[in-house]
Each structure stands twice: as structure tokens, then as C-alpha cells.
Amino acid sequence: MYICPMYSSELIKGTLKTIVLKLLKEQGKMYGYEITQRVKELTNDKIQITEGALYPTLHSLEQNGELDTETEYMGKRVRKYYTLTKQGHITVDLKVNEFVDFMNTMKFLLDVELKMSNVQSNR
Amino acid sequence: MYICPMYSSELIKGTLKTIVLKLLKEQGKMYGYEITQRVKELTNDKIQITEGALYPTLHSLEQNGELDTETEYMGKRVRKYYTLTKQGHITVDLKVNEFVDFMNTMKFLLDVELKMSNVQSNR
DNA sequence: TTTAATACATAAGAATATTATGTATTAATA
DNA sequence: TATTAATACATAATATTCTTATGTATTAAA
Numbered sequence: 559m560y561i562c563p564m565y566s567s568e569l570i571k572g573t574l575k576t577i578v579l580k581l582l583k584e585q586g587k588m589y590g591y592e593i594t595q596r597v598k599e600l601t602n603d604k605i606q607i608t609e610g611a612l613y614p615t616l617h618s619l620e621q622n623g624e625l626d627t628e629t630e631y632m633g634k635r636v637r638k639y640y641t642l643t644k645q646g647h648i649t650v651d652l653k654v655n656e657f658v659d660f661m662n663t664m665k666f667l668l669d670v671e672l673k674m675s676n677v678q679s680n681r
Numbered sequence: 682m683y684i685c686p687m688y689s690s691e692l693i694k695g696t697l698k699t700i701v702l703k704l705l706k707e708q709g710k711m712y713g714y715e716i717t718q719r720v721k722e723l724t725n726d727k728i729q730i731t732e733g734a735l736y737p738t739l740h741s742l743e744q745n746g747e748l749d750t751e752t753e754y755m756g757k758r759v760r761k762y763y764t765l766t767k768q769g770h771i772t773v774d775l776k777v778n779e780f781v782d783f784m785n786t787m788k789f790l791l792d793v794e795l796k797m798s799n800v801q802s803n804r
Numbered sequence: 805t806t807t808a809a810t811a812c813a814t815a816a817g818a819a820t821a822t823t824a825t826g827t828a829t830t831a832a833t834a
Numbered sequence: 835t836a837t838t839a840a841t842a843c844a845t846a847a848t849a850t851t852c853t854t855a856t857g858t859a860t861t862a863a864a
Binding site: 567568570571572574608610611614615632633634635636 | 850851852853854855859860861
């Protein structure tokens with residue numbers, strides 16, 4: 559079975575918004591740094607979201623009305639928590655469905671079988 | 682079942698090289714325009730490779746030593762056929778394996794089940 | 805006390821796509 | 835037969851989205 563250390567940067571492109579929205583749907587409320595750590599953890603370091611990619615994305619999603627924010631202070635350190643708006647809940651389902659459809663198309667195009675064993679090893 | 686008309690442009694980003702190399706591995710020898718039509722056909726118009734994206738990619742793969750070219754004339758109209766080099770054959774397997782691994786990771790991350798029915802409908 | 809981790813942010817640059825434009829041949833249609 | 839659509843290549847301007855680098859500041863660990 560093929561194991562790769564980290565994905566080439568092109569691959570992750572275009573999936574960041576989907577990942578962020580989906581995580582927020584599951585967790586309800588997260589702050590930026592938490593998202594980077596959670597993704598790193600869940601993917602065994604295969605996907606590492608850089609801060610330079612994440613924060614602009616979060617700002618853009620907020621400006622687009624997909625996310626709401628609330629600032630909390632842990633002592634003197636600030637945390638900006640993000641939650642899905644009503645629109646965000648609609649968008650996340652669309653995005654995830656689109657990605658699943660895309661994966662099926664790519665699977666057909668690349669003529670490959672997904673191996674479940676590999677998924678389990680990510681836990 | 683979710684059916685989408687065409688994927689948002691971000692999604693396709695980063696997969697173009699993999700698609701092109703894999704098609705060339707299967708078909709042996711193809712020209713640019715043929716690749717765009719084949720992908721459109723195989724994906725029921727869901728993935729439409731623009732010429733502005735394809736040609737620079739082909740040139741870059743050629744310069745990188747992944748592809749060889751031979752020009753043929755059909756009457757007065759030119760066709761540039763592309764084939765995989767030795768290096769290209771190595772790269773395509775790496776790329777496809779990496780993408781399969783990536784799909785498994787994303788599947789786990791997005792916590793979704795791939796439906797086979799959707800794949801069949803692409804034929 | 806220095807380094808690592810936490811937590812935010814933005815700017816410069818690279819990569820890769822879209823959109824538009826250009827040339828030219830050949831087939832189809834009005 | 836004249837015009838449009840399809841075939842077939844190519845590149846330039848622009849947009850998007852990422853990487854890499856830099857910056858500030860707090861808190862925990864070595």
C-alpha cells in the first residue's frame with residue numbers, strides 16, 4: 559500500500575474552504591489555530607494548513623456571510639471563535655456534496671479502487 | 682443523489698497534471714484538443730479543461746521531461762501528439778497513488794461514504 | 805532565561821487556473 | 835456560397851489561492 563508523507567501543495571488547493579466549513583459543522587465552534595491542529599491531527603500530518611492560507615480564508619468566509627465570529631479572552635490571549643451562519647450551513651452541505659461527486663468522477667477517470675484499509679490507518 | 686452540473690474551478694486545480702498523465706498512460710498517444718474532448722466526454726461535461734489551462738500544462742510537462750512530442754499533419758492542419766517518457770511513466774504512478782491517498786484522507790475528514798451508483802452514471 | 809507553543813495577522817511572491825484574444829484549417833449549415 | 839461551428843494550436847492579462855516570510859504578543863516548558 560502506498561503511504562505518502564505529505565501531499566503536494568496543488569492537491570490541497572480548493573479543498574480548504576470545504577474542510578473548514580465541515581469541521582465547523584461538526585464541532586460547532588472553533589478558533590483558527592484549533593482548526594490547523596485538528597486537521598494535522600486527523601490526517602496524521604498529511605494535511606498541514608498554514609496560517610497564511612487559513613486566516614485569509616476565514617476572513618473571506620466571514621465577509622461572504624458563511625461564518626460569524628466572537629472574540630474570547632483566555633487570560634490576556636485572544637481567541638477568535640468561528641461558527642457557521644444559516645448560509646454557512648447551506649454552503650457546507652453543497653460543498654461536501656460537490657466534493658463527493660468530484661471524487662467519484664475522478665475515481666472513474668483515474669480508474670482506481672479506493673482501499674478502506676488506508677482510511678482506517680488514519681485514525 | 683446529488684448531481685452537479687460542473688465543478689467549481691477551485692476543485693479541479695491541482696488535478697490537471699494527474700488527469701493528463703493518466704490519460705496518456707491509458708491511450709498511449711494523444712494530442713491536446715483530443716484530451717479536452719476525452720475528459721469532457723468521460724465526465725459528462727463535469728470537467729471541461731480549458732485550452733488556456735491545458736497547453737501551458739502540456740508544455741511544462743514536456744519541459745520537465747515527462748512528455749515527448751511528435752507533430753503530425755492531417756492535410757494542412759497540425760497535430761502535436763504527446764507520449765509519456767520513461768520518467769513520465771514513473772510520475773503518473775506516483776501522482777495517481779498520491780491522489781488516491783488524498784481522496785482517502787479527505788473521505789475520512791469529510792466523514793462521507795462514496796456512492797458507487799454515481800460512478801456508474803458517468804459511463 | 806531562552807525556546808517552543810499558542811494565537812492572531814498581513815505582505816511578497818509563486819503557481820495555476822480563467823478569460824480573452826489570435827491564427828488557421830476544415831466541416832456543416834443557412 | 836457565405837457564414838458559422840468545430841478543430842487545433844498558442845499566448846497574454848488577470849484572478850485566485852496558495853507558500854513563505856515576517857510581525858506582534860502571550861504563555862508554557864526546558
